[in-house]
Amino acid sequence: DAGVIQSPRHEVTEMGQEVTLRCKPISGHDYLFWYRQTMMRGLELLIYFNNNVPIDDSGMPEDRFSAKMPNASFSTLKIQPSEPRDSAVYFCASSLGPGQGTSISSYNEQFFGPGTRLTVL
């Protein structure tokens, strides 16, 4: 398996523009997580999905942020309009959920993508 795939790896945009980050989770994983990493705030969970359904979006900073998961193999995180304070590295992670043949230790492990470094000028 190729692991979690994120695109683009780097994005530079101007304030006010729309930004869309993309994620392909590991095939067969039930859970997908979006994180933001900054020097000041560390690693923050923004939202997570189970079987394509958003479960907890309490970490989404404000209405400018939205996330979708139209199918099991694709998710997007959109920022509209973008602001300089949105500059950060955004990570996507996926994990198994409890299910047939899944051990407790397996379904608690999250696999991270390489991240998208977003710079808003």
Next chain:
Amino acid sequence: AQSVTQLGSHVSVSEGALVLLRCNYSSSVPPYLFWYVQYPNQGLQLLLKYTSAATLVKGINGFEAEFKKSETSFHLTKPSAHMSDAAEYFCAVKHSGAGSYQLTFGKGTKLSVIP
């Protein structure tokens, strides 16, 4: 609510010296605990995890961690540091509650290895 505290945002050790990165957790129930490593410009990679089996957990690259309930600690150690260990290390705790699969991460500890 679960939380983790990592003591020391930066740790420097000499090559060949003991590595000790500290993590204390807060949890109202027996926790699941994790250590992740992040190399520059990369995502997080799992080093090891504690899921209520053996209290001494061995991970990749020679790292291990010991779960100590009485001290609410899960410190990460490696007997002999290697230059390739220079990275940022994150401790994380899984949220409790049925159906909850969120992790809360510590602020991270950046490890420097001096030749």
